[in-house]
Amino acid sequence: MKKIHITFALLLYSVLSFSQDISGKWNGTVRLGEDKEISFIFNIENIQxxxxxxxxxxxxxxxxxxxxxxxFNNGILLIDGANLGIKYEGKFNKTSQRFEGKFTEGANTLPLNLKQGELKLEAKNNRPQEPVKPYPYNEENVVFENKQADILLAGTLTLPTSDKKSPAVILISGSGPQDRDETFANHKPFWIIADHLTRQGIAVLRFDDRGVGKSTGNFSEATTADFSTDxxxxxxxLKSRDDIDSNNIGLIGHSEGGIIAPxxxxxxxxxxxxVLLAATGIPGSEISLMQSISMRPFPVPNEVAYxxxxxxxIAxxxxxxxxxxxxxxxLEHYNATITPILTPMVGYDEKVSQVINGLIETRTTPWVRYFYNYNPATEIEKLDIPVLSLNGTKDTQVVAEINQKGIEDALVKGENKDFKVxxxxxLNHxxxxxxxxxxxxxxxxxxxxxxxxxxxxxxxxLEHIK
Known part of the structure; x- marks a missing residue:
């Protein structure tokens, strides 16, 4: 259920034989194809x-x-983002005055060179739905505590301009480290949803995932169960506020958020x-299998064997x-099954080994192992409150037909009296x-x-507000 916004592992290889202050902004661009690029900015500060x-x-x-x-020791720059699932390691070239290294995402490794200075940004894509101030409602930056996890979560609460207590919803993001707007591909869907609902008289709380933005905590060590405590x-x-109707608090979860919500x-x-948006209704192990096949970027000689x-x-x-x-x-399993597929494409043992090790690390994170064993239908079946489930027919990440069947079957089995699938x-994912x-x-x-x-x-x- 991983989304385009990407879950990274960054690597930058560096040999620098002299001491220097590397404070400042470093930027570089990764090419993902002939017509697609992703630029990165590392703002490095020296604090005490x-x-x-x-x-x-x-x-x-x-x-x-x-x-x-x-x-940054002995010429080696190491940016350890284990809390976010990222890592960057690098090599400084004295002649070109830049870091020359590699960017790795899962099993994919691409060259990434960094130069110091500001990144010249292209004009941003047109996003006509984004609201423009002044808003016809109130907006407040908030911070609340997850005492169980000992973290602070930062977010934005939009409130209708009314003297009455407002019904409210909490937006729950999909997989990967997400900010409060669930930003992806230059889009901010949670901002759009919050704006729309608040204009309809519904307060909306959206917040940065733990370890992201202004929220504290370690994202990479958390599972779906941990996110449910957030x-x-x-x-x-919301219940602690005197401007929120505590009898009308709902959850709207997108993608992984749709299995966190139940x-x-x-x-x-x-x-x-x-409200479940593009949620799954079958075990995580089956979702992972389907995505490994449908999103695979390379051909295989035998689909059944693959x-x-x-x-x-996964097992x-x-x-x-x-x-x-x-x-x-x-490692033993991949060497027997995947290495023969990769070797003709990659061409040398060191690269194959790097890819295999990346696959192993990806398959053994706390989140992934929990996801494999989690069947959202089990929790959906227990719901005795109203449920709305929406999926797009062109969703290539969470296929509507099979997942909505799982969701609906669970609701029927649990004898839920009020649901709509x-x-x-x-519509896509x-x-x-x-x-x-x-x-x-x-x-x-x-x-x-x-x-x-x-x-x-x-x-x-609005129909389900008491």
Whole structure:
């Protein structure tokens, strides 16, 4: 269920034989094809003789990502973003005065060179749905605590201008480190949803994921279950306010947020309804298998054998064995099944080994292992509150047909008395009107969120306010 906004692992190889202050902005661009680029800005500061880095990705409109540690010793720059699932390591070239290194995302490694200075940005894509101030409602930056996790979560609360207490919803983002707007491909869908709902008289709380933006915590160590406690903390915060109707607090979850929402709702009596957007209704292991096949960027000689190999890899990673044993078994399995496929494409053993090790690390993160073993239908079946489930017919990440069947079957089995499951024609994973639904199309579409989908959400929510 990983989204275009990307989950990274950055590597930069560096040999620098002299000492220097590397404070300042460093920028570079990764080419993902003939017509696609992603630019990165690393703002490195020296604070009390320790380096601190903030990462921005302008094309994704992502800013303020803070890797947990930055070091520069013996010419080696290491930006350790394990808290965000990223890593950058690099080599300084004295002649060109730049870092020359590599960018790695999962099994993919691409060259990335960094030069010091400001990045010249191209004109941003037109996003006509984004609201313009002054807004016809109030907006407030808020911070609330997840005491269980000992973290602070920062967000934005939009409130109708009314003397009465407002019904409210909490927006729950999809997989990967997300800011409060769920920014992806220069789009900010949660901003659009919040604006639309607040204009309809509904307060909306959206917040940065733990470890992202102004929220504290470690994102990479958290699972779907951990994120559900963040949502429960948001519910508790809204209940503490005297301008929120505590009898009308709902959850709206997108993608992974759509499987977090039922998990959170079943742990409290303070959630009155749930909206699932592009949510899954089948086990995570099956979702991962389907995506490994449908989104694979390379051909394989035998599709049946490849599927069997992926199934076994997932089963190994999902087991309850010690992590060291799991990694060892995965290495043996991949060497027998995936290495023969990669070798003709990659061409040399060191590169193959690098890719295999990347696959192993990807399959064994806390989030992924929990996801493999999590069946959202189990939690959906327990819901005794109203449920709206929307999926787009052109969603290539979470296929509507099979997942909506899983969701509807669970609601029927649980004897839920008030639910609506609806497919929206022509919409992709982010509810944009699309041609193909493929991920590479997201950034080229001006529309951020279909007005038809917005109307379905707000109309249903307004009908279910007590």
């Amino acid at each position: 003789n320790e380096y601190v880095t903030h990462l921005s990705i302008p094309s994704q409109r992502v800013a303020g990502l803070k890797p947990q540690n930055t070091s 949502v429960l903390s948001a519910v508790k915060y 998990l959170a709702a079943n742990q409290t009596k303070d959630v009155s309804f749930v 599927e069997q190999a992926i199934r076994k890899a 190994i990673a999902a087991s309850n064995k010690e992590l060291s044993v799991i990694k060892s078994e995965l 609806l497919k929206l024609e022509g 982010f509810f944009q009107e699309s041609e193909t639904g493929k991920m590479e199309e997201y950034s080229t579409i001006e529309q951020t969120f279909s007005p038809i989908a917005l109307k379905e959400i707000s109309g249903w929510v």
